Amino acid sequence: MPKIKVPKSAPSLDMTPMVDLAFLLVTFFMLTAKFRNMEPIKADPPSSTSLTQLPEKVMLITIDTAGRAYFDISGRGVREKLIQRMAVRYPGMKLTAEQVENFSKMGTFGQPVELLAQYISGDDEQKEALDAAGKGIPLDSLNNQLGDWIQEGYYAFMDDATENGATKEELKENGLRYAIKADGNTDYAKVEKVIDVFRDKQIFQFNMVTNLEGSEGTADANLDAH
């Protein structure tokens, strides 16, 4: 009977495939990771047991404890169309092509249109100063800019979707959703003011951003600007 030869050298494992795989996964996660845009405000949403995830295509209004409203909408193409539409509605707002580009990459903002150009071109420090002094997007009935952002945001989204060949059925299933992220300590009346602006535009269904109960402070609404 032949004897099985036991190799004398230390058993060495070829790790190359494993390393290949590991790096492949690392690369994948690094590339798919969405980096958070600098957020101009801190809003710590209340916790709930809701497990529904925030929809992908979403218009997000953030409200801080002082009741200041901030606007964000996902999708770079949508944002670009949105700012162009807003420039038509507010002819006083003159934006260069570069500023339009920067706006489309930007995240949440809370500036009146009068200061928007300055805000877009500003560096981080200037933005911070503007945010600290700002009162959010005006939403009172005389100067309801938030309402205009919402309306134009909807149209911009629809334009973008049609351009990308989305059908009516698809849009019904997976259209633009509206989310409100308010700090837990905000007065409800201030949240209601924003909701009333939406209701004026015949929008009645909202996703309230919440933290999952028991994991306070981990969830954060980040929209990508891609």
Add this chain to the structure above:
Amino acid sequence: MAEIVEGGGGGGGGKHGKKKAKKGSARIDMTPMVDLAFLLLTFFVLAATLAKPKAMEIIYPKEVDNQDDKTKLDDALATTLLLGEHENEVFYYFGAFKPDTTQLMLTDFSTEGFRKIMLDKNSAVNDQVNQLKAKLESKEIDEPTYQEAYKQVVGSEKAPFCVIKTIENTKFKNVINAMDELNICNVRKRAIQDMAESEAIAVRQKSSELGLKKK
């Protein structure tokens, strides 16, 4: 590319012209690299899943101008939750509000508080929902049928409803808490309204009676 030379000391080996190629294959210890790769992998996997925000869906009613158009609801099915200025000012009453006779009862958002009351009040609906869930789990019905049946059950005419009433500076947190409790208790017929003046007075009275203060 960096050259990998095996063994110490032999680095400068070889004369000007010819370099002697080593016979044995060059092996590097890959363990640290693998460690690093997996560390990064773990980080990105965890970071990717943790950043998903959750959302709670709330549907607001359309404004109704004409009072006659408003849905008539049976007072016997009504529970009203009054949320005051402070986080612990949570009161409720059943039926219609009568300024002189209605007694506000204090509650909270713990599992023993408002949830117990609503589960109790809504027990008929909850029993039906549990039956449906059991059917869904035993694959007797499929998901769409379940959703449809669920909607029917929670939206039925006999299902109790809840009105959440707020004042100007009720905290958003409390409203969400209340909605959350109603979700847990399968109370889908609910509304958020402004508190009437008479109710606000009753809340203030009751809370000074009980000595409720900001935590």
